[in-house]
Amino acid sequence: MWGQSALLTLPSGIWLDGKHYRAAALRPLTGEDELFMSALAASVSLPEQATILLARCVTALGSIAPVPTDVIAALPVGDREALLLTLRGLSYGGRMDGVLNCSHCNAKLDLDLHPDQLLLPPYDQPAPVYELTVEGVTVAFRLPTGEDETLAARLPIDHAEADLLRRCLVDVTPERAELSEALIDAVEQAMLDCDPQAEIVIDMHCPECGQAFSALFDTAQFLLREVGQRARQLYHDIHTLALTYHWREADILALPFQRRQMYLNLLDEGGTL
Ligand SMILES: [Zn+2]
Incomplete structure (x- = not known):
């Protein structure tokens, strides 16, 4: 039933002191989360907002509970996408509506x-x-994390990618070897191959011009926009519920979205007291 938590096995998981943590538990978003997150939206970068949102809603990671914010930030990008997708489904249900522009004719789809x-x-x-050898140079690398994305968001775009890659290099053999362009390309590709959940690509077919195209789907962007929309509706919801049921504001804010919505739907159907 609504309000229950969700469990998932992370695509990669995280290693802390040699131990692998991969089982995550999430609780659904409440009105309080919606208000808190929408207040941050103007001043905090998207990757950081995602970290803060997940730190509120991930209730356990293996035996770690509560889960510290820096652990959430240290999860690989694909793990964070998986958590955000699960949180979206748990909080707002199975369907995600949106609009996308065709990359050929700009039609709204x-x-x-x-x-x-x-x-x-x-x-x-x-x-x-992970390890990779190109032209006699062996590179050991880790997957990019939320923390890497947060730091990259603070840099000018032409520096961000190279900086992120450098941070993820754990070791290069032989030492001080030149990192060729081919090697850098290969490492970037290998990072994606090792964490395919990190980049969600949607294949679309435009009914207007008949062309096929693909678009990247950013779960954090989608979910946080939706959270902002729910937050704007929230005071109206509180007003309606408080007036009808005489519940305290704090109790209404503590309801998961779908529970709140269920009572509002009942009122819409004419169930006024
Ligand atoms: Zn088109």
Whole structure:
């Protein structure tokens, strides 16, 4: 029933002191989360907002409970996408409506996505560090994390990518070897291959011009925009529920969205007292 938590196995998980943590538990968003997050939206970057949102709603990671914010920030990007998709489904239901512009003719296309369709199964052999050899140079790298994205968001765009890559390099052999362009490209591709959930690509077909195109789906952006919309409606919801049921504001804010919505729907159907 609504208000229950969700469990998922993260695509990669995180290694802390040699131990692998991969089982996550989430609770659904409440009105209080919606208000809190919408107040941050203007001043905090998107990756940081995602970290704060997940730190509120991820209730456990293996035996770690509560989960510190820096642990959420240190999760690989794909794990965070999987958590955000699960949180979206748990909080607001199975359907995600949106609008996308065709990259050929700019026509407005309706998006009808389901979080479950975008979730990949957990990876077979996740590792804290991966290795790759190109032209005699061996590079050990880790996957980019939320923290890397947060730092990248503070840099000018032409520096951000190189900086992120440098931070993810754990070791280069031989030492001081030149990192060729081919090697850098190969590492970037390998990072994606090792964490495919990090980049969600939607394949679209435009009914207007008949062309096919693909678009990147940013779960944090989608979900946080939606949270902002719910927050704007929230005082109206509180007013309606408080007037009818005489509940305290704090109790209404503590309801998960779908529970709040259920009572509002009942009132809409004519169930006024
Ligand atoms: Zn088109």
